[in-house]
Amino acid sequence: MATVELKDVRKTYGGRVEAVKGISIDIPDGAMCVLVGPSGCGKSTLLRMIAGLEEITSGTVSIGDKVVNTLGPAERDIAMVFQNYALYPHMKVYDNMAYGLRNRGMDKDEIDRRVRDAAGTLGLAELLERRPRELSGGQRQRVAMGRAIVRSPKAFLFDEPLSNLDAKLRGQMRIEIKNLQRSLGVTSVYVTHDQVEAMTLADTLVVMNQGLAEQVDTPIAIYERPASIFVAGFIGSPAMNLLAAEGGETGKGLKLAAGGTVKPRETSLPEAGRKVLLGVRPEHLTLVSARNNADIEMKVTAVEALGADTLAHGYPVDGDARAGELIARLPGTVRVADGDVLPLAIDAGMAHLFDAGSGKRI
Amino acid sequence: MAEAATQQSTAAALGRREQGAMLGISRRSRYIAHAILIVGVFIVAFPIYYTFVASTHSLQTILRPPLPLLPGEHFFDNYYEALFGGVGRIGGVGVGTLLFNTTVMALGIAIGKIVISVLSAFAIVFFRFPGRMFFFWVIFITLMLPVEVRILPTYKVMVDLGLIDSYTGLILPLMASATATLLFRQFFMTIPGELVEAARVDGAGPWRFFKDILMPLSKTNLAALFVIMFIYGWTQYLWPLLVTNSNDMNTIVIALRKMISFADADTEWHLVMVTSVFAILPPILVVLFMQRWFVKGLVETEK
DSSP, rough: OEEEEEEEEEEEEEETEEEEEEEEEEEEETTTEEEOOOOOOOHHHHHHHHSSSSSSSSEEEEEETTEOTTTTTGTTEEEEEEETTTOTTTHHHHHHHHHHHHTOOHHHHHHHHHHHHHHHHTTTTTTSSSOOOGSOOOHHHHHHHHHHHTOOOSSSEEEEETTTSOOOHHHHHHHHHHHHHHHHOEEEEEEESOHHHHHHHSSSEEEEEEEEEEEEHHHHHHHHSSSBHHHHHSSSOOEEEEEEEEOOOTTTTEETTTSSSOOOOOOOOTTTTTTEEEEOOOOGGGEEESGGGGGGEEEEEEEEEEEEEEEEEETTTTTTTGOOOOOEESSOOOOOOOTEEEEEEEEEGGGGEEEETTOOBB | OEEEEEEEHHHHHHHHHHHHTTOOOOOHHHHHHHHHHHHHHHHHHHHHHHHHHHHHHHHHHSSSSSOOOOOOHHHHHHIOOOOIIGGGTTTTTTTTHHHHHHHHHHHHHHHHHHHHHHHHHHHHHHOOOOTTTHHHHHHHHHHTSSSSTTHHHHHHHHHHTTTTTSSHHGGGGGGHHHHHHHHHHHHHHHHHHHHHHHHTTTTTTTIIIIIIIHHHHHHHHHHHHHHHHHHHHHHHOHHHHOOSSSSSGHHHHHHHHHHHSGGGSSOOHHHHHHHHHHHHHHHHHHHHHHHHHHHHHHHHHOH
């Protein structure tokens, strides 16, 4: 058990391609840090640098107050769970879990005790004599977890461990991983591209884009105050609506490019004429009864009735379809049909403003 | 998982049967197919059987055609003479010695080839060192140089090293193998990178990885290659002919050749036939005993 600290960690391939462009994160003891981002954002590279599988070009990685830059993966005292589980196909489940311990020269009885303990925790006790190919995907995933926990390492590293499971199993394993990590209290770094996984698992969420950490915070803080349009678009499903707008006259709020004005917040309104993007999550658009109470009118092009709520896709009625897609999440089952025009109010307190040029939060 | 696999294979089997019906494979055409196969087996097996038959008759019977189709009563006499009496034309060396020589050579070549090629493929695939690709290409290029092309320089080297008439001289020049190295390289490259990394995280160094993970995963390939290389070594002709002078270093293939004289009367055909039977027996045994592994190695990889 230990803290994991990254200080200005960089990775450059062949002196030119920068995969990770300087990332600093402090992960406190026992916390779960999730790295999330689109593919190619450098999240896996970063994880592999923590694991020692990839060399660190510059910066330092410390595990438990000890700089581990030059240590091999085995000496860092970490355990890793791989995307494709990477179980040894010719070994029984028992040997798969015991292999790392044997290599460390641990006493046989101690190995046996640890393997059986871990197998008990993960519900693998019946499967110890099987080989990986005789197991289902979920069971393999558990063995991979077991291989990590028998070692009682300083840190767990997860590299998209759930991406090969079906949706139902994924949800189930997600909760199991969360509970296991909590009860063992082992510092963990978890890489995923799935924002639901990221939101539910993380104590600290790191949203990465093109080798940089766009935002590091708790999941809810990131959801409530995204630092940039990238984060705003990546976290939350369906994605946040971004409406082109510009600052209106003092005290008059924002002029939407699609027509109409909104007053998202009392303070910090942009000066007149400044181009901004107004970010509104689909759940913060509410259906109003009268047209003159509406901040924006939406022409519906598609409806997804999910039962608990209804997603209406469309575009601002004053603009054209290319002015930007608009999605509204309406509670319950609302009767909406294609072609309807919905008067919508923007929950002004929950709206976000981003600079149109830099994409940063205002 | 296993259930699904069974279902799949039953489905596949059903599919095949339906396909068979669709292609109009009737009872009659199945008989024809079997007839062709039986004729094929007969063509291959009959000469071998006939060799065995000839090896159980006396020289006189063999020299007086036609040769009977059933085994004669000289089985024990001929085999005893060949094994312990020694064959005159090759300096009185018994077939036992020949078998021993050939076994040593074939095993040496097969095992040596496998050890060397596994190790070099291991280095080429899993290590980054300067000149890695250069060495790979050097090995690759030797594929284009068969034994016959480099036979004179090799012979000179063996003479200079004083390795004529030695097992080392028989084995060493045939041991390096580009083919086997390439085969193992291809196989090693199919091993997922994650597996290698998992082993590193588990604290397995290169040797542990080689011994605990790579070798167990390659065992079917090793077996298949062993069979191929053993037979390759067993049937070597040109090189043993050059590098052995004394009769008691002959391999069985060379001895066979030497036993046959141009004049029929000089050749002890009954002993030649016994030697032939002995010459084909070990490869057949190796294939029979290793068949399961051999086929597995060629068709599936356990991953």
